[in-house]
Amino acid sequence: MSIKQELLQVCLNHVNKRIYNYNQEIDTIKESIESNDKSSNEEDDSGHGKLLNDLEKNMVHLADANKMLDMLNLINPKLKNDKAILGSLVSTPRASFFLSVSVGKIELEHGSYFAISLQSPIGALLKNKEVGEHINFNGTNYTITTII
Secondary structure (H helix, E strand, O other): OOHHHHHHHHHHHHHHHHHHHHHHHHHHHHHHHHHHHHOOOOOOOHHHHHHHHHHHHHHHHHHHHHHHHHHHHOOOOOOOOOEOOOOOEEEOOOOEEEEEOOOEEEEEOOEEEEEEEOOOHHHHHHOOOEOOOEEEEOOEEEEOOEEO
16 A cells, blocks of 8 residues: 555545544434423523534534545545645655645654645645745745655
């Protein structure tokens, strides 16, 4: 398995776990709302409102996680490009970045990588760059040495 395939798999596992957890939480909240409706007192609606608010927040998080999954499904880890695009592994002497979704630092036996989205501040700077080009992020200079 290539490094890009390993990174993609870690990202997929991370996002699928988030989706599973949000679905579990949503199911739990729905059960609480149903049981709250059955034994509800019209004067005590504060608990019901909080549950509905929690449900809405989790639905938004679930939608975001599903968008991340859709983005990951667009990546072909076998594709190589000369420019930094979605699915690229961009290496610099300071760090290596997997342009995918924002997962953060990933430790593999080959080294450390940062899974970042193209919409993140550093992802936006790296987007469409080529080997030999430079970016400056938070006062640190990065020179692109390889793109896979």
